[in-house]
Amino acid sequence: MFGLGKKDTTVFVVVIILALCAPFILNPFPTGSSLAQFNAGYPDLMQRFVIFGIFAIGFNLLFGLTGYLSFGHAAFLGMGSYAAVWMFKLLSMNVIPAILLSMVVAGLFAVVIGYVSLRRSGIYFSILTLAFAQMSYNLAYSVLTPITNGETGLQITLDDPRILGSSATADGSIPVTNLFGLEMRHFTTVDVAGWSFNFSVGYYLCAVIMILAFYVAVRIFRSPFGMMLRAIKSNQQRLYYTGLNARPYTLAVFVISGMYAGLAGGLMASMDPLAGPERMQWTASGEVVLMTILGGAGTLIGPVLGAGFIKYFENIFSKINDSVLHGWFAFLPDGLENFVIAILHPFVGKGWHLTLGLMFMLVVIFLPGGLVEGGQRISRALRRDKPEDNGAASKASHEPAE
């Protein structure tokens, strides 16, 4: 189906189901229950899951296939965001031109940065990309303020000269990003017994684009191009002596991957029309690296899992404060309650970084292939007799240390 192999079709269908049913899957707890804190099925976070999923899928095309570790990929995401917001300011609040322009802009920058950086490999390549991204970030924060609005971030104002559309709505508000009139921020909530589920227009647009992006990535993985990229990672010398020029391939995938980042940036701006410079900071670039490695570099679905994992921690764990903890453990006797809360306190709320850091360490120590390997181990344990043999997935298993 879809020109994919049997296994890939299964994975793809699973991704489609997950993406379309996310509003249900991410809200497993009844709204009134104390565990509702763990629900992630609200529009903003769901959008972030898929947008960062796209970003990580694109990054994985470069890093997972060729092994080139770009440490400046967030620059493309930021440029995409700026391009999209400018499109909203100048042209129209429709998201289509904005998203297209964000991909084009990110692609163009990727051509330039990639052309220069790909002259070196290994860590030298990483540092070159890092340097470009940090330069973009520093300049966007300061000197380029007329274009980027500096620290505050580029936003839509009431006096934007929008060519197609009006500067302000009739009631004096800023117009809303839309897809041919369908507003991105619109959403409907459906209550089922104690549960409630949010269906957001913005989320479904992102989800559909993510599914497309995933599909394209699968096709690239299985194409001669994808095979060449894996060959580059495996043995560049052999590739050269087999009559192939690695540079155009790496540049092509760098640009594709940059355009994925631009797409993610454009979508981010479409969901929430603001573009801040910290989107381009090295920590943001590092984040996508971590997402990919955490999920499982070189696997199809790993980066999406990694993106979800990190964003979940950032948005859910950071909001658990002491009063929430007290709510959970109110059933315990007072002394015990305070004791349990004292134990948990450093790990939630303002301590969410600590939990995230520990999770990084645990995953990389015990699951060298990332979360995907965790999934494989579980499925292997469930059906011992059927050994897993997924071409892409098996690549993830490194030799265990020691």
Added chain:
Amino acid sequence: MSKSTLTRRGVLRTGAVAGAGVALPTIFTSSSASAFTNEPTGGSVTLGFNVPQTGPYADEGADELRAFELAVEHLNGGGDGGMMNTFSSKTLDGTGILGKKVEYVTGDTQTKSDAARASAKSMIEKDGAVMISGGSSSGVAVAVQGLCQEAGVIFMAGLTHSNDTTGKDKKANGFRHFFNAYMSAAALAPVLEKMYGKDRKAYHLTADYTWGWTQQESIQAATEAMGWETVNNVLTPLAQTDFSSYIAPVLNSGADVLVLNHYGGNMVNSLTNAVQFGLRDKQVNGKNFEIVVPLYSRLMARGAGENVKGIFGSTNWHWSLQDEGSKAFVQSFGTKYGFPPSQAAHTCYVQTLLYADAVQRAGSFNPCEVGAALEGFEFDGLGNGPTLYRADDHQCFKDVLVVRGKENPESEFDLLEVVEVTPRAQVEYAPDHPMFAGGNLGSCNPGA
């Protein structure tokens, strides 16, 4: 798909409970339209406190959070009532807001506009917050203010000092109690003139981003108006930690005053570096070399240690103030937490009370009605003397404190002494002042 709106969790929660309880024939109930975003319909109302919990401003954020918790406690009738007792408006009676118990959710801004917006969105979309408050930088304040405008909730800004927040980036749904760069400059200038004279040459080091620029612009204008000369203004990268290469040329430039338009970690480092260079022991143009830090934060000043001694700056509020409001606040904060509150804590506490009071007076949580109640509101008893929430730009006008690093601190909190309380009249400006021009409040957005 019906009309555009953000979620209204309050409605849904009760709707769901009712649905389950009465066992309606259909278990599907779609949300019905309500008057405004997150209209609280149950017995409680949720406020969202969005403060930096990670990153360099985490301690300031933690202090803001303490203040919010205290304010919620007081609103719900707990504790000693703090400034509710001294507040000139007497609508708050310890029964929550409009009889609804006040609940709150917290989030981490990370001092990044993106993260701050994500966190605020989750409060609005997931937790049904009807008001967002907090924050420790102007970039975040402006970003979250913009979000609240779009979402249709009230934003009560925390610590944000840039002129832009109530200048070119002002929004109908956003309100700022904290003072701004212009006011700092207007308050500082006369004191500087008195202390250092009219004939001074100033050298500015300025953090290279919007807040830094507005701060520098304000100070330069105010000091030049009284006769000072500005020798140079050097922009320093935000990420800079070592300012030696910027400070080294200062002495040789002919300047005799160094103005550090830095905040937070930048301020601590640049001030420490400047003192290390021995600038304050030098004589230039026959005068003692002086350093000025226009915006002081006591929390951050602690990081600079002894280096703040004798250095002038301005602050929104200080715990050593002896008016009834301040005393009541320090008493109740200090009793609960064991140390005096910071100016960030003060502004957050006050903003929460002001919001609650405005709702009470408006008789509704509708942001448009709340906004109308805040606009032009005159009040007293919240630690800053008589204060006006100006309708034109949603900026509070009140006295500004000029402070100086204390020579002989008695405790680790006793770092600053109030030198002068600059009266409100002296720091007022026209709403269309050039430094604040270019913005538009727009119309208030109730969301629904």
Added chain:
Amino acid sequence: MGILEVKDVNKRFGGLKALSEVNLSVTENTVHAIIGPNGAGKSTLLNCLVGKLIPDTGSVMFDGQSVLGRKPFEINQMGISRVFQTPEIFGDLTVMENMMIPLFARRDGAYRLHAFRSVESEAELRSRAEAMLEDVKMLDKRNMHSASMSRGDKRRLEMAMCLVQEPRLLLLDEPTAGMARADTNNTIDLLKEIKEKRDITMAIIEHDMHVVFSLADRITVLAQGTPLVEDSPENIKGHPKVREAYLGEAA
């Protein structure tokens, strides 16, 4: 005229003269061995042929075209394939994928972005790859991860990868270096088989006389960067100059 003509090639590294006045002609459909003691300049010469090094002076013509200044992949596209001393294969890929890459290179040139077609759908190339694997008796291993194979199998795979491109000249850089006697013999058999089955021109750089004499049609002896003699294996065996330079008998 041979298919490969090396004329008056000189190469210096600093003060060291690695190649001086090298002339070499490889005739089509022959196996030409280049032998010589360590440091004779064999590897330098090979590197000059494949584009890794550029001679200081002289010319290297392949089928009437100069290879000098061209990059390795361009030279491969001209029809020269190379087997390395230690097998260079794509270790992360399966055997079949290893075979597909040279086939794509031959069909599509040095660069072509087939990003949206599936490798699976290339039936024609797959059957060619399978036929080649059959030839080297590796068809049963086609789905193996190539890094996990024995060294002998890796060598076979590398040869197959080169041969499937149907090169007009196959360069072999000490194909049996470091191999056990049995493996060496296997490799000799494999090369003999290849030679018998198809018309192929090979240039072998080799240390091992046994290999050279079992395969070569012509032999060039290199010593101190200069060709001493070029002759048939029979004549080389008894050549006094060779014995002197190569076997060090005079000393």
Added chain:
Amino acid sequence: MDAIILQILNGLDKGSAYALIALGLTLIFGTLGVVNFAHGALFMIGAFCAVTLNRILTLSHQVVDESRKDFLGNPLKVDVPYVNDWFGEAAGATIIDWAVPLAILFSIPVMIAIGVIMERGLIKHFYRRPHADQILVTFGLAIVLQEIIKYFYGANPIPTPAPDVFRGSFDFGVLLGFDPNVIIYPYWRLVYFAFAALIIGGVFAFLQFTTFGMVVRAGMADRETVGLLGINIDRRFTIMFGLAAAVAGLAGVMYAPINSPNYHMGMDFLVLSFVVVVVGGMGSLPGAVLAGFVLGVLESFASMNEIKSILPGIDQIIIYLVAIIILLTRPRGLMGRKGVMED
């Protein structure tokens, strides 16, 4: 001219911090082949050694002073450090004043212990793992370490002053015949520069002239061969890691008075120090030191008004710009070896 001399001085000082951190990073990378993202955290922990010693020395008991009031109006409790009780007020104050130099002694065993525990407990399991895994695990460790520090010390910078005698600055200009106050330089920064030079010299001498150093250098060049010789290279590498941690820690201790330590100062330095290491050339110790000084001096030049007025914002990007130019003209940085971290 005077401005240039001034900025060279500044640059050397900045550079000495970069060089020290990069040196430790390269020691770990060169010997163990591990990309250590937690190195910045080690630097930070070093600075917090100074803070901690300061806290230990100022451990106090409280004396109620009825004559003064605290902020709540209760009698003020005055902290009296125990050292004051033991040694008298003047001597006690002097001891506290010298907390940072004393912290050097305190930090060496602490840092070596942390380094050895890190290596034995975590890093050694990652020698044969891909660099990506090393980055992930050390980055995770860095976050954990800094969160622990934040938990105990808060997020705000903590003032850690140098001893009083180093207050103020030295007038270089007068020595060189310029007017007074033209080229001044703080004493503590001079101390820092000298200290950095000492440490760098010490590390080089150690590697050059001791058998231990020779084995390690041989191990850096070819680990397997040295292992075959029956030398227990692993134990030496563990010690090496401890040493690198100590270098980072000492850099941090001495840096504490320059910028008040805070929990994220390591992250601030991390990226920069990687740039320095790579510009110097992966695995090259002299390269790391050279690059540290070169980038420090260039960064200082870029902050000069004369240059900023021609190229606004140049000081924001100079390090990265220079890194790009150097890496494009010299493929392996200033002194990098071929084949190290190139795939």
